Every structure is written in C-alpha cells, then in structure tokens.
Amino acid sequence: MSSNSLESIVGRENVEESCVIPGVPVAHPVEVDQARELFKLASSEGQKLLLLGKGSKLGWSCLANRPDFALSTSRLSGIIEFEPGDGTLTALAGTSMEELNSTTRGAGLTITPDVPRPETASLGGVIATGASGSDRLAMGPGRLHVLGTRVLQPNGEVTRSGGNLVKNVTGYDLMRLYGGSFGCLALVTEASLRLGTVPEGTIVLSMDFDELETALGAAEDVLAARVSPRAVTLENQLHPGQWSLHVVLSGRLAHIEFELDRLAQLLKSPRVSRETAADELKCRLRDLEPDSRERAVLHVGVQPSRLRPTIAALLDGLGPSPRAEFLLQPGIATVDVGLEPGSSPPGPDTLLFLSRTLRASGASTTLRVDRPMGMELAADPDDPLRSSLMERLRATYDPSRLLCTRPPLGGLR
Amino acid sequence: MNPADIVDYAKSLDCVHCGLCLRTCPTYQVSGRESSSPRGRIHLMRAIAEGDASVDIHLLDELDYCLVCRNCESACPSGVEYSHLLAHTKDALSDHGARSWFQRTALRLGLRHVLTSRLLISLNASLLRILQRTGVFRLLGRHLGPVGRSMKTFPEVPAAEERRELQPLYKARGKRRGTVAILEGCVMPALLGRVNRATVRVLQEAGRDVHVPRSPTCCGALQAHNGDLDTARDLARQTIAAHESLQDEGRTLAPIVVNSAGCSAQMKEYGQLLADDPEWKQRAEAFSSRVRDFSEYLAEEALAELSPQLNAAEVDLPMPLTFDDPCHLCHGQGVRTQPRILLDQLNVERVEIDESESCCGSAGLYSALRPDDSREILGPRLAALEKSGARTLVTANPGCHLQWQTGVNTAELEVQVLHIAEVLDRALQKTDEA
Amino acid sequence: MNPPIVRALRAIVGDAGLVVDETRRIPYECDGLAFERQKPRLVLLPGNTEEALGCMRILHEEGIPIVARGAGTGLTGGATPVEGGVVVGTARMRRVLEINVQDRYARAEAGLVNLDLSRACADDGLMYAPDPSSQMACTIGGNVANNSGGPHCFKYGNTSRHVLGLKIVTPEGELLDLSRPETDPEGLDLVGLFVGSEGMFGLATEVTVRLLPAPENVETVLAIFPDLDDACDAVSEIIAERWDPSALEILDRLTIQAVEASIYAAGYPAEADAVLLIEIEGSRAECDANYNGISAVLDRHRVIEARRAQTEQERKKLWAGRKGAYGAMGRIAPDLYVSDVVVPRTKLRELVRKSTEICSEYGLKLTNVFHAGDGNLHPNLSYDRRDSDELKRVLAAGDEIMEAVIAAGGTLSGEHGVGLEKRDQMPMYFSQPDLDIMLAVRAAWDQQQRMNPGKLLPIRACNEHMPFKGLNR
Structure with missing residues (x-):
C-alpha cells in the first residue's frame, strides 16, 4: 500500500510510515468518515486492514493475514458526553484511558477497568482486547461496564448497539460481542461507560x-x-x-x-x-501487570479452586526457576508471568503444550508479546460447533476478510 | 348451558395474568403445565365465558386435578377468589355429559347420601375394618393398581369403641371460664375419634363447658369442593340451625370451635355461600363470625389458662416435632402462628419443614378420587419431612392426618403423626398425673 | 399436528412432556402480555437437555418455528406463540445442578424459578443478585432471554452481568456447551451476546451464574413524600451525590392504595403521594454512613418521614408490597399494560410528570411503580380489554410516552425486553443499519430464523427471510 492513497484520505500528518509490523503504514483518521473511506479503500483494492488503538496491546492478538496497512483510532479522540449526574460517559474510541480518568475524577467518578499505564491505552483498544484492570475483584470484568458502542462495519455502515443509559435491554447486546473481539468484526468508534464512585x-x-x-x-x-x-x-x-x-x-x-x-x-x-x-x-x-511490549507475558485465568494446581502446572511447564516475574491475583484467579526481557518466549510448540496442560487443569492461557502472533497460536478448536458459530459471526460482519486480527484463542481461524 | 352461567366472569377479571401463583401451585409444580396452574385454569374459565373454548373432558380433568389448596390465594396480589371461581364452575359442570354416567352418579351418591349419613359412614368404616383385619385388603391391594397401593397402607380403621359418638355435653374441669360448641364431623368420628375426644379434654382443661350439637354429619366442605353447591348450602343451613338451637343460660353460644381446618374454613364462609339467600344470609354471617379453628381459639382465648400447665408438662414424643400447615388453615383462614405458639408452650424442640404451606395431596376426597395424583403431590412433601429430621408431625385436619399417616407408612419413616389436639391432650394428661 | 411427528416427539418426552389437546393449549396463547394471542400447534415440556435436543432436532427436520417459554411471566409477548409454531417450555427442567461455594457459581436448569436459586445457596451465605419483581415465579432461563432486571439491579446490574455460562440447544438441535465458567471468554463472547436475545438464537437449557456473598447487613428505609416530584428529585440527588444504596424504588399514590388493599399490604401510608423504598447494604459502618447521607438528601426534599425497618419481618413486608405491586393492579382494572422505559436519572421528575399528563389527556388510569435508581420507569396503564376504545387509547398513550422518553434521551426497555410489544417501536431508537446488523447476527445463530420469529426486530417486507448479504446491501 502506498502511503499516498492513505494521505489523500487522512492527510500527510496523519500517516506513519510503519507500525510495529515493519513496512505496514498506519493511517490515523481524525474523523469517522475518514475511517469509512479507509475501509472503502481497502475493500475496493482487496487489501487487508489491521485495526489498532494506541497499539499497546496489539501483541495480544493474532494475525490471520498480513496487513497491507493499519488504521489507528488514536487521533479519533475526545469526550462526547459526560453526565456526572447520571454517572455515564461517552467518548470516541481513541480517547486515552488517562484522559477519561482525569475527566471523571474531578466529578468524583471513576472508570472501569482501571487498566495499567492508562496513558498508553485507548478506550477502543481496551474494549477490543477485553481488558480488565486492577479493580476487577471489586468491579468485575471491564466488558460489563460498556453500556453501548458505535462501530464502523467493514461494509461501511456505522451502527449502534446499547446506549448511554445505565440500564437498557433494547435490542441485542452487540457491544458484548465487540468486547474482546480484537477487531475481527468491526472498528469500535465510540463507546459509553457506566461510571463508578471515587472512594472516600x-x-x-x-x-x-x-x-x-x-x-x-x-x-x-x-x-x-x-x-x-x-x-x-x-x-x-x-x-x-x-x-x-x-x-x-x-x-x-x-x-x-x-x-x-x-x-x-x-x-x-x-x-x-x-x-x-x-x-x-x-x-x-x-501498573504491575507486565507490559507485553517489553517482555513476553503468559496470561492465565482459572477458577479460584483450581488456582493452586494451575500454578503448579505452570511452574512445572516453565521449567525449574524460570527467569520471570509473577503477578498473582488470587481473588480473580489470574496469573501473569512476565518472562525476562531478552529471553526468547517459548516457541509455539511449548506454548501449545503448556496451554493444553493448563487447560486440563481448567485454566485458559494466552501469550502476549510485542506484536501480533501468527495464527498457529490462535486456535485450539476443542468444540467445532462453537468455532463454526464464531466463524459465522465473523463472516457476518466481514465476509471478504478485510480485517486481519483475530482473538488469540477460541478457534477463530 | 349458557357459557356465561358456567363461570363467575366478573370475578375472573380480577386476574391480571401476572403468574405469581404458579410456583405455589402443587399441580403446576408436578406437571409444569400452564393449564394445570391457577392462572391457566382462570384463563380457561375466561375463554369459556368469552366463547373461545368449549367444555370438554380435558377442561373437566384440569378442574378436577386442582386440589383447591388455595395456596395461590396466599400469593395473589389481586385478591382473586380462586377457590370460589373453581367451586362455581365445578358446580355448574357437575352434571356435564363429558364425564361418564357412572362417575357422575357415584360422586353424587357419595356427596349427597353417604357423607351426610352417620349410619352409612359408620357402616363403611366397619366394613373397611373387617377387610383390613382379615387381610382381604392387602390381598386386593396387590391387584387393584394405584387404588390398591393406597389401600394397603391406609391407616387402620379403629375399633368400634374408638368410633363411638361424643356425648351432648362435657363439663369444664376446674374453674369454669366459658362455654363452647364443637363440630363432631363426618370422617373424624369414624377414623379419628380419639382426636375428637382429645379436643374435648383440652377444652375442658381450659375451663370450657363443651357442647356437642347433633348437627348434620357433614359441614358441606366436601360437597362445595366437588361441585355440589346445593347440597353444601343445605348442609350449611342445617348446621347453622343446629347451633342456633343450642343455648347457654338463655344466650346463644358464642364460639364454635372446630378441630378440622377444612371444616372451620368452610363454616367461616357460610356467609358468602348463602349470600344469595335472603332468608339465611344474615344468620349465616352471624354464624360464621362465631367459628374459630381449634388452635386459633386456644392461642387467642385460652393461652393464659393453658400455658402454665403446658410449660410444666414433660412431653413423651419423639423429637424434634414439626407443624405442617393444613392448606385450609393457613391459606383458607390465615392461621399460621397460632398452632406454633401453642406447641412452643411445650418446651419441645420444634423444627420447620420446607414448604410447610404446600399441600400434602389429601385435599378432602381428592386422595380417594385421584390417588395417583395425590401420591405424586405428597412425594416432595415426604422428602421435605425426611430432610427436616422431624420425628413427630403435627397437623390440624383429618384429611392431612390420614394422608401423612399413609405416606409415612408407605415410605416406612419413623415419624409419628398427631393432631395438635392430641399433642396438647397428652401434655395436659401428664401434668394431671403429676 | 401431523401424527407421526407427535409420535416421534412423544417417544422423546413421554406423555408428561406433551400438551396436545386444544383445551390445554389455550392457556399457552399468551404470556404476561395478555392482548397478543396465538394458540400454539403443540406444547413440548422436555424434562432435561437431552430431551430438548431430541425435540429440537425433530422440529428442525420438519422446519417448524419454535417459541421458548419459561414461566410465561414476560410482559412484552416474548413467549407469545407464532402461527404454526410449537412452544418449548422449560417448566419441567428446574433442578439445581451444582452450587460451587468456593468458586461462587451455580449451575441450574433453565426452568428453575429465580427465587429458588437464591434459596438454594442461602445456607452457604451466597445469593443470586438479580431479583425481578416476579422472582417468585419467573425462571432463570426467562431471565437470560430478557436480560431481566429488578430492584437490586441498581447495585448489581441486570442478568447479563451475572451469567457465566450456558448450555444452548441450537435451532438445529445440536448442543452448544458454553457452560464452563471462564475468567474471560475465549474468542467471541457468545454467552454475553446470547443473554437478552429473547429466545431468537437458541434454547438455553442450563445456566451457570455468578453467586455473590450475601451482604452482612441489609437495611430498608421507607421514605414518605407529600409529592411524587419530591421523591423523584430526592432520587436524582442521591445518585448525583454518589451515595450507594442497593435499591431505590418509588411507588405512587394509586399503587400504594392497590398494594395496601392486597395481601401484600406493607404499611405504606395512604396519605402519601409517593413512597421511596431505599435499601442499604454492607458493613455497619457503610450502612450508617449511607443512611446519614441519604437522610440529609431526603430532608432537603420535604420528606414527611423516613422509617428504618426495625425487624427482618418488617423489611420483608416492605419488599413484598413492592414486588406484589404489579399483580395488585388487578384491583384497579382487569387488564394492565406495563410499560418499561429508561430515562437519564437526571430527568426522572420531568418524564414522570410528562407521562402523567399524557395519560390524563387520554383519560386513562396511570400508576407509577418503578426502579427510580436506574431511571427505569414503569408507567402502568390499567384498562379493560373488552373496551376496544380504551385499549386503543392505552396503546396511543404508550406510544406518546415512548416518544417523550426517546426525546429526553431515554430508551425503549430497561428489563422487560422488546418482544412483540415494542417491536414496531424499535426504529424510534435504532437506525435501519443498526437493525440490519442485528438481523444478520440473528441469522448467524439461526439460519432459518425459526426461533421466535417475528419478535424484537421489525419485519421488513423483503429482508426477513433473506440471509445477510454483507457489503453490498
């Protein structure tokens, strides 16, 4: 993809030569219409598109195809509506979590999830990666606080689900589908959140x-x-x-x-x-959660009763005295293992083996690295019915496979 | 027949279809069928009245499947008079051709002629006892399917001595504190004469003169529940008249104390039953206002007199003990705390069983007319009884008493089933001995 | 129904699982929305997931439309049968399958009554938080279909926030087992998407839900107001000041009268124009801090009295009155149209007043009983369906209220769902592309669109049975 065609849509100042994947230029639309034009461009030229926010969690995802260019929402930012009296906020996807925090904090309100390094994370990226934060034990997973989303679909339509009210069951909860979808369905352009209260x-x-x-x-x-x-x-x-x-x-x-x-x-x-x-x-x-851009991270989640055997299996799988830092959150039963920077992450075979061993003890494991992984780590299709339903949903949104990221596990090939 | 006459349409409109009754309904719990729920039956009645449904055997079956336990009335926020609606429709359809001639005739004979005759009940009881004692029953039981199965475990009919009638008057023991009349009942003397005698003794201990009027054998509850409102009304009139004629020092007796919850519930509603009879309406209302259930009366009027004696008593019963609410006591009359207050005077270990307000499946004639359904409804109740660990189950209604006794026998549980009057009587006799 | 099909179904579910005769099918013609009626061709009541699978497979082979039904307490016609369709009910599937105290979840069959689940885990000091007012009758499966709410959803959120897993029988009669609770969904969040899909994606036969520790102290306060406006304003201010009660419920004068006349009489004072029920939970310290803070707000809004329930019995009675309120409306008129809308919590007074005006213009009896803390209004219109003019006026007033709500930034439904009742109002809230993608997602689950067809999504002449074409539509 030549940078020229991207520049013609978003302007020269909004195109970067390369993203974390070498040779893949990044366009930073500043309005949704530009994003739509970029979608059209990719579609008409049969090119593959990589969606990202600020890119801090890009390495949590998998790549189904090599992208021709990337679309980042980082400059599609700003708060659309903040209603302190109603405890809700609506913002564009590229708004940083830090900006959301500082906007609401003054009014005595908080954002869930309370993610690490909020200045490096965008609202859209947090939703797409299904991230949770250090407040998970008290507030639950981040995805449950998304009240509604607006997305740009690969067919160019902008559609809305949910809304900006704290209680709303009108229509299907498509926003739940976008949470953790890693941009394989559509681009989240805007989202509304339920706010919490700043503690005394x-x-x-x-x-x-x-x-x-x-x-x-x-x-x-x-x-x-x-x-x-x-x-x-x-x-x-x-x-x-x-x-x-x-x-x-x-x-x-x-x-x-x-x-x-x-x-x-x-x-x-x-x-x-x-x-x-x-x-x-x-x-x-x-901020203890290890940064996958600095070191490879194994993220493991399990039911609390299986935490001990899972830790045992993990230590066993990583070999004696692994050079790694551990972050354990027993209340929500997750383990993050940050491997020593510079040490090479376990290869696909080791990882799949580890993942299967851990799965046998009831845990799910994902690898988070500095850039999107290949699809060999994407799938462990233990249930064909589930996989095929996910694939049908993906194809519903993106029949021509415009979007190239996929969730890391769960059989989306 | 005009569809509008089959259903008390005006009253059926109180139901807004909210469904809060569903879970309380034993037949819905067992079957999971909407048509077997109070809301479903009311829906059907309305459909009949509005001409959207016709009467057929399925409708009659759903109406008969209902136990009339009235648990739904305790859950209904709209105050739908479900049992009234059902009685009305069953009465209107009692002679409907969808049922076989034999069925209709047998039921009518039973309701009009057997249950109203002390002689026939007594003869039946004697016959039953002979069959039980000679083993013919057990033999038949093996071959008669579901009916047979319940025959085998039906409690034994007591000897004639036990079945003798009460005297017209019993004098208070100790200081006389008042006068009451009681209802001897239809099934009670034949199968549970000891309960009647216990009732009298407890009332005597409470300082009451106890009158036993020669009223008609049956109060009419069984007829009203089984689609024969005319007979029920006749029996109500006779019962009222019998009690009116009883006088104490020139005044009409005040409380009519009834030890069978199904009967006390019915007698409290005579006013409503005879509301359309100008001659009887007021008399019926006056009568109904005098009716008190046994435990209701004692807990509210005689607790002070009985409490010291009950407190002092050493009760020789397997513990813990539990009280199972007869439907027509808790749902029909709202009497819930009173029996528990009485039992708690005894210093016994009392536990609650789950869903104690849910029907045991006795439901008057139901256990005889639909033995399979009755047993299916008793099933979860027996399981709850077992789970509670109770060794003595206390009830306050003869139907429940016999049903539980049959169930406990079948399941071979080591649980004693007693009427609350028997429990109190035993405690009071103990203190007398001491 | 074709006898061979009935025979095949009977072989799976037995006599007890089949309702064939016409009379017994009549009560299935509607759910809590009584004016929409359609008799089902057949009612199936499978006893477990296996039987449900067998039934659904046969219905798939025969191409028969299916409507799932729990207790039929839904208020939007979500369980109203469709013409030529079969009802599959969960009323015989109501076992608690597992209570995992350590991992705090429960697995239950879909037909389990909501209240029975809470009862089943109470001994372990746990609770299932969503408590629809119909909780003594409604089923967990029905709650999943509608993403049901309830008073305590103010603090805990609707059903969706509590469902961890599902066993789903697909429209083709295959088992999609998503019942294993996962920290985060692997791949797409199918469970999150399924909740609230109103029976249009598949039949949930088993539900895994999160259990929460029961609060240490629970206190209920009954605040009595001389004016409904004041009660609304007090709620808006409690929210704005960020106090954290677990429930905020308002009942207006007519509702109070209906409740007080019922067996759920709770001791709400007849002279009040509105009462506000406030529930506070947590440690003693939390309860006291909240009580003091909230009391100060109430005082500023002319509260006549704020009573703290003194005993557990009194507390339960206050709540029983609230939960029996809908049914108690039967005392006002034979039929009731229960509306369910949400408005921003800063605009409670405005919208409550507006709906009162609209109803008085139409000469209708309006009662308000609502989840004020969530801005979830329930303007209830009493009517008699035999009076066709009155029914027309009810529907017209309902539309007008809805327009006012939408104009104020509100939404169509907070907890009852869309069903048949609000289907045709969906375009007031969603654009055509919004609805198109919903239709397409539905088709990904149910390619033949046999599950609860005609609900939730407005029917467009040409696209109802057309698979989604993607880019070039």
Whole structure:
C-alpha cells in the first residue's frame, strides 16, 4: 500500500510510515468518515486492514493475514458526553484511558477497568482486547461496564448497539460481542461507560513472605474473611524469591477502618499505607501487570479452586526457576508471568503444550508479546460447533476478510 | 348451558395474568403445565365465558386435578377468589355429559347420601375394618393398581369403641371460664375419634363447658369442593340451625370451635355461600363470625389458662416435632402462628419443614378420587419431612392426618403423626398425673 | 399436528412432556402480555437437555418455528406463540445442578424459578443478585432471554452481568456447551451476546451464574413524600451525590392504595403521594454512613418521614408490597399494560410528570411503580380489554410516552425486553443499519430464523427471510 492513497484520505500528518509490523503504514483518521473511506479503500483494492488503538496491546492478538496497512483510532479522540449526574460517559474510541480518568475524577467518578499505564491505552483498544484492570475483584470484568458502542462495519455502515443509559435491554447486546473481539468484526468508534464512585479513602496492607505457599495461604484467608477488598495482589517483582501480598481496601472511611480492624486480626503485623502513600502504592500495583511490549507475558485465568494446581502446572511447564516475574491475583484467579526481557518466549510448540496442560487443569492461557502472533497460536478448536458459530459471526460482519486480527484463542481461524 | 352461567366472569377479571401463583401451585409444580396452574385454569374459565373454548373432558380433568389448596390465594396480589371461581364452575359442570354416567352418579351418591349419613359412614368404616383385619385388603391391594397401593397402607380403621359418638355435653374441669360448641364431623368420628375426644379434654382443661350439637354429619366442605353447591348450602343451613338451637343460660353460644381446618374454613364462609339467600344470609354471617379453628381459639382465648400447665408438662414424643400447615388453615383462614405458639408452650424442640404451606395431596376426597395424583403431590412433601429430621408431625385436619399417616407408612419413616389436639391432650394428661 | 411427528416427539418426552389437546393449549396463547394471542400447534415440556435436543432436532427436520417459554411471566409477548409454531417450555427442567461455594457459581436448569436459586445457596451465605419483581415465579432461563432486571439491579446490574455460562440447544438441535465458567471468554463472547436475545438464537437449557456473598447487613428505609416530584428529585440527588444504596424504588399514590388493599399490604401510608423504598447494604459502618447521607438528601426534599425497618419481618413486608405491586393492579382494572422505559436519572421528575399528563389527556388510569435508581420507569396503564376504545387509547398513550422518553434521551426497555410489544417501536431508537446488523447476527445463530420469529426486530417486507448479504446491501 502506498502511503499516498492513505494521505489523500487522512492527510500527510496523519500517516506513519510503519507500525510495529515493519513496512505496514498506519493511517490515523481524525474523523469517522475518514475511517469509512479507509475501509472503502481497502475493500475496493482487496487489501487487508489491521485495526489498532494506541497499539499497546496489539501483541495480544493474532494475525490471520498480513496487513497491507493499519488504521489507528488514536487521533479519533475526545469526550462526547459526560453526565456526572447520571454517572455515564461517552467518548470516541481513541480517547486515552488517562484522559477519561482525569475527566471523571474531578466529578468524583471513576472508570472501569482501571487498566495499567492508562496513558498508553485507548478506550477502543481496551474494549477490543477485553481488558480488565486492577479493580476487577471489586468491579468485575471491564466488558460489563460498556453500556453501548458505535462501530464502523467493514461494509461501511456505522451502527449502534446499547446506549448511554445505565440500564437498557433494547435490542441485542452487540457491544458484548465487540468486547474482546480484537477487531475481527468491526472498528469500535465510540463507546459509553457506566461510571463508578471515587472512594472516600484507600488503605493498603502489605506483607512479605519467603514462600509462595504461605503467601497464597494468607491471601486465601483474606478472601475468605468477610471483607470486600478492591484488590488482593501477590507479586515477586521487587525482591526475587520473596513474595509480597497487598490488600487494597477502598470505600467509605469508616468502612475501610472497620475492614482494617478485621484483617488486623488475621494478618500478622502488616505494613499499613494510608492516604497519599496508599494512593501511590495503589497506582504502582495497578501498573504491575507486565507490559507485553517489553517482555513476553503468559496470561492465565482459572477458577479460584483450581488456582493452586494451575500454578503448579505452570511452574512445572516453565521449567525449574524460570527467569520471570509473577503477578498473582488470587481473588480473580489470574496469573501473569512476565518472562525476562531478552529471553526468547517459548516457541509455539511449548506454548501449545503448556496451554493444553493448563487447560486440563481448567485454566485458559494466552501469550502476549510485542506484536501480533501468527495464527498457529490462535486456535485450539476443542468444540467445532462453537468455532463454526464464531466463524459465522465473523463472516457476518466481514465476509471478504478485510480485517486481519483475530482473538488469540477460541478457534477463530 | 349458557357459557356465561358456567363461570363467575366478573370475578375472573380480577386476574391480571401476572403468574405469581404458579410456583405455589402443587399441580403446576408436578406437571409444569400452564393449564394445570391457577392462572391457566382462570384463563380457561375466561375463554369459556368469552366463547373461545368449549367444555370438554380435558377442561373437566384440569378442574378436577386442582386440589383447591388455595395456596395461590396466599400469593395473589389481586385478591382473586380462586377457590370460589373453581367451586362455581365445578358446580355448574357437575352434571356435564363429558364425564361418564357412572362417575357422575357415584360422586353424587357419595356427596349427597353417604357423607351426610352417620349410619352409612359408620357402616363403611366397619366394613373397611373387617377387610383390613382379615387381610382381604392387602390381598386386593396387590391387584387393584394405584387404588390398591393406597389401600394397603391406609391407616387402620379403629375399633368400634374408638368410633363411638361424643356425648351432648362435657363439663369444664376446674374453674369454669366459658362455654363452647364443637363440630363432631363426618370422617373424624369414624377414623379419628380419639382426636375428637382429645379436643374435648383440652377444652375442658381450659375451663370450657363443651357442647356437642347433633348437627348434620357433614359441614358441606366436601360437597362445595366437588361441585355440589346445593347440597353444601343445605348442609350449611342445617348446621347453622343446629347451633342456633343450642343455648347457654338463655344466650346463644358464642364460639364454635372446630378441630378440622377444612371444616372451620368452610363454616367461616357460610356467609358468602348463602349470600344469595335472603332468608339465611344474615344468620349465616352471624354464624360464621362465631367459628374459630381449634388452635386459633386456644392461642387467642385460652393461652393464659393453658400455658402454665403446658410449660410444666414433660412431653413423651419423639423429637424434634414439626407443624405442617393444613392448606385450609393457613391459606383458607390465615392461621399460621397460632398452632406454633401453642406447641412452643411445650418446651419441645420444634423444627420447620420446607414448604410447610404446600399441600400434602389429601385435599378432602381428592386422595380417594385421584390417588395417583395425590401420591405424586405428597412425594416432595415426604422428602421435605425426611430432610427436616422431624420425628413427630403435627397437623390440624383429618384429611392431612390420614394422608401423612399413609405416606409415612408407605415410605416406612419413623415419624409419628398427631393432631395438635392430641399433642396438647397428652401434655395436659401428664401434668394431671403429676 | 401431523401424527407421526407427535409420535416421534412423544417417544422423546413421554406423555408428561406433551400438551396436545386444544383445551390445554389455550392457556399457552399468551404470556404476561395478555392482548397478543396465538394458540400454539403443540406444547413440548422436555424434562432435561437431552430431551430438548431430541425435540429440537425433530422440529428442525420438519422446519417448524419454535417459541421458548419459561414461566410465561414476560410482559412484552416474548413467549407469545407464532402461527404454526410449537412452544418449548422449560417448566419441567428446574433442578439445581451444582452450587460451587468456593468458586461462587451455580449451575441450574433453565426452568428453575429465580427465587429458588437464591434459596438454594442461602445456607452457604451466597445469593443470586438479580431479583425481578416476579422472582417468585419467573425462571432463570426467562431471565437470560430478557436480560431481566429488578430492584437490586441498581447495585448489581441486570442478568447479563451475572451469567457465566450456558448450555444452548441450537435451532438445529445440536448442543452448544458454553457452560464452563471462564475468567474471560475465549474468542467471541457468545454467552454475553446470547443473554437478552429473547429466545431468537437458541434454547438455553442450563445456566451457570455468578453467586455473590450475601451482604452482612441489609437495611430498608421507607421514605414518605407529600409529592411524587419530591421523591423523584430526592432520587436524582442521591445518585448525583454518589451515595450507594442497593435499591431505590418509588411507588405512587394509586399503587400504594392497590398494594395496601392486597395481601401484600406493607404499611405504606395512604396519605402519601409517593413512597421511596431505599435499601442499604454492607458493613455497619457503610450502612450508617449511607443512611446519614441519604437522610440529609431526603430532608432537603420535604420528606414527611423516613422509617428504618426495625425487624427482618418488617423489611420483608416492605419488599413484598413492592414486588406484589404489579399483580395488585388487578384491583384497579382487569387488564394492565406495563410499560418499561429508561430515562437519564437526571430527568426522572420531568418524564414522570410528562407521562402523567399524557395519560390524563387520554383519560386513562396511570400508576407509577418503578426502579427510580436506574431511571427505569414503569408507567402502568390499567384498562379493560373488552373496551376496544380504551385499549386503543392505552396503546396511543404508550406510544406518546415512548416518544417523550426517546426525546429526553431515554430508551425503549430497561428489563422487560422488546418482544412483540415494542417491536414496531424499535426504529424510534435504532437506525435501519443498526437493525440490519442485528438481523444478520440473528441469522448467524439461526439460519432459518425459526426461533421466535417475528419478535424484537421489525419485519421488513423483503429482508426477513433473506440471509445477510454483507457489503453490498
């Protein structure tokens, strides 16, 4: 694809020579009509199109075809409507999560998901990748807070589903379909979110452990206690070989003090951070999730009761003393393993083997790297009916295979 | 017949089709069929009245399938008078040709002539006892299919001594605190005479003179539930007259205490039943206002007198104990706490069984007319009884009493089934001994 | 129905699973929306997923349209049979299959009554959060089809936020097993898409739902207002001040009167123009903080009295009144048109007032009982369907209310779904391309469009039975 035709649509200043995939130029439309023109261009010239937001999670996806050019929503940004009294917000897809946070924070409202490094993530990208954040234990997965979307379909139509109201069952929930679809169906151009409330205060309890086993035990005790933490996080990043447990309590002041009392009886002399220190620590914990642009990350999710066997299988599969940092969130039963930068990620065979082993213990695994992976990692079609339905849905939106990204697992070939 | 006469259309319009009754309905629970639910039956009645459906054997079957437990009335926010609607339609269709002649005649004979005659009931009971004692019953049971199966486990008819009639008057024990009349009933003397005697003794202990008027054998509940409102009205008039003639020091007796929930519910509704009879309307209303269920009366009027004795009693019953609400007590009369208050005077371990307000499947003649359905409805209740761990089940209605007894026998559970009067009587006799 | 087909179906479901005779089919002609009626050709009541699979396979071979039915408590005609179609009911599939306390989920058959699921996990200190007012009758499967809400969805969200997995019998009679709870969906979120699809994608026979720990304390406050406007404003301000009650429900004067006359009489004062039911949950500290904060808001809005329920029994009674309110309207007139719209929560008063004006113009009896915290209004119009003019006026008023709601930035349905009732109003909210893609997605699930045809999506003469053509439509 020559940059010229892209420039003619979006202007020279909005075209980059190359994205993370060498030789693939990126167009940054500044309005939806330009995006539509780009879709038309690709369609009429039979070219393949890579959709991205700010590109920070591009390496979470798989590529079905090599793209001819990329379309980024990063300059399709701005807040369309913010209704503090109604607790909702609508913004263009390229708006950064940081901008959303700072817009709402002043009105005492918050954005879910509270993703790491929000300045590098766009609203559309977060929706397309199905990302959740450090508030998942308290607020649930990010996808459940999307009230409605507007998308640009490969056929050039802009369509809407849901709306901007906190409660709405009118029509099918197509926005649920776009969440985690990795841009294989349509381009999210705009979305509305349900907002949360900025807590009155935050307290973080921290404790160090020499053994993963005891650290996990303590985390489980916290989760079994009648408290409702915002996050329970286990990390081994700061002091290799040593595990730190952090319990983030947030809410009304009287309530978190009450929960602190309850936990103080359970945990042996934890360090307690309050106010500014707590906010800073909360931010650091939010950003603990390893950045797939810097290192290969294995992301594992499982039901809580299967967390221990999953960790065992993971350690077993990665070999003795892997050079990796671990982020464990026992409350939501996820494990992120950030492999040492520079060390080569496990090959497809190892990974598929690991993924299957983990699946046997009830876990699902995805690899996140710095650029889209090949389709060999995309599929583990254990259920042909499910795969074929997904494929029919994909083909409904994109019959001529204009879009080249796919979700990493689940049989979309 | 004019469709409009079959259905009390005006009252059927109270239903807005919300469906809150569905889960309470035993026959819907068992069958999952909308047509076997209160909402479905009302829908059918309306369809008949509006000319969108015609009466056929399927409709009659759905009407007969209903237990008239009235659980739906306890759930209905619109206050639909379901049992009234059903009684009206069943009455209008009692002689409908879709049923066989034999069926119609047998039911009519039973309702009009057997249940109203103490002699015939007594003869039947004697015959039944002979069949049971001689083993003919067990033998027949093996060959008669579903009817036979329930025959085998039907509680044994007591000896003639047990079945003797009550005297006209029993004097209060200790200080006399009042006078009551009771209803002896139809099935009660024949099969559960001991309950009637226990009832009298408890009332005596509470300081009541107890009158037993020679009223007609049956209060009319079974007729009203089975599509014979005319006979039910006749019996109501006779019952009212019998009680009116009873006087105490020149005044008409006030409370009529009834130990069978199905009968007390019916007698409380005489006013409504005879509403269209100008001569009887007021008398019926006055009568109905005097009727109290046994446990309702004791808990509300005689608790102070009985409480010390009950507290002191050592009850010799397998524990824990549970109270199963007869439908016509809880749904028909809203009496729920009173029996529990009485039992809790006893210092016994009392547990609740799941869905205690759900029908046991007895439902008057239902267990005899539809034994298979009756047993199917009892099934989950038996399971709940077993789960509760209760060893004594207390009830307050003869039909429920016999149904539970049959069920417990069949399932071979070690559970004693007693009427609440029997439980109180035993406790009071114990304190007397002491 | 063709006897060989009935025989084949009977062989699968047995006599108990089949309703053949015409009389017994009549009550299936409608759901909670009583003025839309169509008798089904046959009703099937499979006892488990296996039987449902067998039935659906035969119906597929014969090309027979299918309408799924739970308890038939839906209010938009979602379970109204279609001409020549068969009803497949879940009323005999109501077992709790698994309660996983550690992983906090439950698996149940689709016909399980909502309340029974909550009861089944109560002993483990868990609860299933969505609580439609019909929860004592409606089924989990029906909740999935409509993405049902309820008072506590203010805090917890509609059904969709609580469904983790499904077992779906496809229109072709194959088993799509999505019942394993997953942290995040692998590939496309089929479960999330299916919830709220109003029975048009397939038949859900088994549902896996998230369970939540039951709150430590639950408090209910009954706030009594001299004026409905004040109650609405108080709610808007509670939201704007970001207090976190778990439910905010308003009942107006006529509703109060109907409820108080019913067996669900809750002690709502007859002199009030409106009552606001407020539920607060959490630790003692949270409850107190919220109570104090909310009380201050109420005071600013001329509350006559705010009663904190003193006992669990009193609390339950207050709620029973709310949940029985719809049925209690039978005391006003034989039929009831239950509307279900959502407006921005800043515009509660405006829209409640507007719908009152519209109804008085049409000379109709309006009652308001609604999930105020979500902006989910239920303007209920009482009527008598034998009076065809009144029914016409009800429908016209309903349309006019809807127009006002849409103009104010609202939407067609907050929890009841679209069904037949609002199908033709869909173009008020969605553009033709919006509806086209929905139709196309539906075709991806149900290529022959045999599942609940004619619902939700307005019928366009030429495209109803045409597969989606993609780019060049």
